[in-house]
Amino acid sequence: MKPFTTIAILFLALAISFSAWADFTGKVVGVADGDSITVLRDQEQVKVRLVEIDAPEMGQAFGNRSKQALEALVKGHEVRVVERGNDKYHRTLGRVYRGDLDVNAEQVRQGMAWVFRQYNKDVSLDPIEAEATEQRRGLWRDPNPVPPWEWQKRGR
Numbered sequence: 001m002k003p004f005t006t007i008a009i010l011f012l013a014l015a016i017s018f019s020a021w022a023d024f025t026g027k028v029v030g031v032a033d034g035d036s037i038t039v040l041r042d043q044e045q046v047k048v049r050l051v052e053i054d055a056p057e058m059g060q061a062f063g064n065r066s067k068q069a070l071e072a073l074v075k076g077h078e079v080r081v082v083e084r085g086n087d088k089y090h091r092t093l094g095r096v097y098r099g100d101l102d103v104n105a106e107q108v109r110q111g112m113a114w115v116f117r118q119y120n121k122d123v124s125l126d127p128i129e130a131e132a133t134e135q136r137r138g139l140w141r142d143p144n145p146v147p148p149w150e151w152q153k154r155g156r
Contacts, residue, residue, distance in 0.1 A: 022083060023080060023081060023083055024041050024046075024080070024083065025078060025080045025081070026039040026042075026078070027040045028074040028075050028076065028077055029045065029076075030045075031070050031075055033063065033070075034056060034063065034066025034067050034069065034112050034113055035049060035050040035055040035070070037050070037070065037074060037079075046092055047090075048081055048093075048094050048096065049089075049091040049093050050094065050103065050104045051084050051093045051104065051119065052095070052121065052125060053104050053107055053125070054113060054114050054116040054148050055067075055112060055113040055114075055148065056112075056113075056139060056151075057148050057151060057152070060146070061142060061145070061146070062138060062139040062142070065138065065139075066113060066138070069110055069138070070107060073103050078098075079096050079097060079103070080096070082095040082097070105125060105128055108129050109128050109137075110137055110138050111135075111136075111138020111139050111141075112138045112139065114139075114147050116149075
C-alpha cells in the first residue's frame with residue numbers, strides 16, 4: 001500500500017471513531033453516586049460517568065453526601081453531555097453541564113470529588129481542588145481523606 005493511502009485510511013478511521021462521539025442533551029433521571037448519572041435521551045436511558053473526577057464510593061466516607069450533592073445539582077434537570085467515549089463498563093464518559101454550570105467542576109469545588117489525575121486533561125480543575133482543600137469543603141473536612149482509587153485497592 002502506498003504511504004498516502006495508508007494515511008488516508010487511518011485518517012478516515014479516526015474521523016469515524018470521533019464522529020461516534022456526539023454531545024447530547026437529556027433529563028437526569030438517576031444518580032448512582034457522586035460521579036455517575038443516568039440521562040434520558042430520546043426515550044433511552046444513558047449511563048454517564050463524569051470524566052476527570054472521582055467521587056467517594058457509596059460505602060466510603062462522604063460517599064452518600066457526594067451522591068446527594070450531585071442529585072441536588074442535576075436530578076430532574078436537563079443537562080448537556082459533552083461525550084468523551086465509553087469506559088470498560090460501557091458507560092458514556094462525559095463532561096456534564098446544567099446550563100452554564102460545569103457539573104464535574106462543581107463537584108470538585110464543593111469538595112465532593114477528587115480530580116482524577118490519572119485521567120484528567122483539564123488543568124483548570126487543579127486550582128478548584130486546591131481551593132476546596134484549603135477551605136476544607138466536603139470530604140476535605142476529614143483529616144485524612146482516602147481517594148476512591150486507594151480505598152478500592154485496600155479492599156473497601
